[in-house]
Amino acid sequence: MVSYRSEVVSICRALFRARRHQYPHYNLREYTKRRTLDGFRMNKKLTDQSKVNEAYAEAKAQLVVLERSVKLYSLYPPKTKNIMEF
């Protein structure tokens, strides 16, 4: 039985700490934080190995999309702060 615990924990930590995973845009930044946390929580209780593999593969694919997307969105940051960021 393959355990992904250490990898999952490291991905989780990287997702929340790394600047390259954070959008300059307020709404997208908050959504990404909430969705990743909830995504990990929802899959925490999976026991069926094939489902666990599926979830892990999906998470890795989403990570690639996220990094590429954040890189692109950071090239076009908003010119003024959002009211919520004051």
Add this chain to the structure above:
Amino acid sequence: MASKVISSTIRRTLSKPHGVVFRRHHLSTAAAAATDYEDESIMMKGVRISGRPLYLDMQATTPIDPRVFDAMNDSGINEYGNPHSRTHLYGWEAENAVEVARIQVAKLIGASPKEIIFMSGATEANNTAVKGVMHFYKDTKKHVITTQTEHKCVLDSCRHLQQEGFEVTYLPVKTDGLVDLEMLREAIRPDTGLVSIMAVNNEIGVVQPMEEIGQICKEHNVPFHTDAAQAIGKIPVDVKKWNIGLMSMSAHKIYGPKGVGALFVRRRPRIRLEPLMNGGGQERGLRSGTAATQQILGFGAACDLAMKEMEYDEKWIKGLQERLLNGIREKLDGVVVNGSMESRYSGNLNLSFAYVEGESLLMGLKEVAVSSGSACTSASLEPSYVLRALGVDEDMAHTSIRFGIGRFTTKEEIDKAVELTVKQVVKLREMSPLYEMVKEGIDIKNIQWSQH
């Protein structure tokens, strides 16, 4: 060593979370403060706001989801061929991409990919459906049934048909916004060619009883068209269960790009229509013209995402709607929700505030991007026709505000919206002599105003 320091400082400045502001240290502090303020705030149409307002107008349009944007980029850059070119790789690649998107859209609504026609948006789809079906059957069918709360494009198409000689019945709605099924049953005649009722209303957010309406249309063998632009990806939509013949869809309401939509045209039993766009016969002859590959891909990706995220988003948005309504109701009285509370899509909240003047309320809510049903947002002086169809009084219709909650809305934004709305309404009510009279117990409707 120095170059490393310089490059790290540049990297740090450029990766700031908000817009880059370079402070000019050589100016005096007062002048520096003035320039900084001018740099950071926004001045538009004579109004100064300190930052970008919080966005609560999801029924008007939604921001593109970054995952959808990402799906559009690779294909948009590399697969630039015309999907209708049959002779080379570029055409084949583009055609594959469009077919993948077609399957994604079809899966969301429970249809077959052959029944989806891509268009430039829900307005074009509505026009094609209403005018196309009636023109095709113009020898035998002369009657169209629709409701008074439909979208402007459907109502305008029906008016156009009336000028051509067709007859249109505009069904009234009950005070909660729902269609009366008995009235619909009675209105159907042997020469009725189309029934057009939207699934989720864009102004008040009520969900019509689609299954029952579909059943009635099936009994009488009348094609059922619905404008589902606000419904797909938000409530579960099944064209078989609802017995739908034609359905209009729009991409920019479900976190997709603007400029693309689709029309579902049932094949079994076959619905025939006359195309609006004539040309090379693309899209089964119903919509000629080169397919906008990049936009269509975005639409497909948005539908795919919406199918996966529907449950999660619904739970989040419902929680936010309750937070908004309870937050406002705790601090204010005289708040009315327009439209049925039970049969409603949770992301749309249309509130009317009693004893408050509509335009001044909107002028004070510049830091929240909301929409309203009052005169100042429409070209004429009349309040919204949807609210009038619900039987809402003129003064309540003028103070209506539509809050649109979506996938990207946060709890803090809702709290801030509640705070700003309550502050503005309280301020206006304090100034209002009508409210004073109501507080003393005088019934406003029974006052005999004296003429001066």
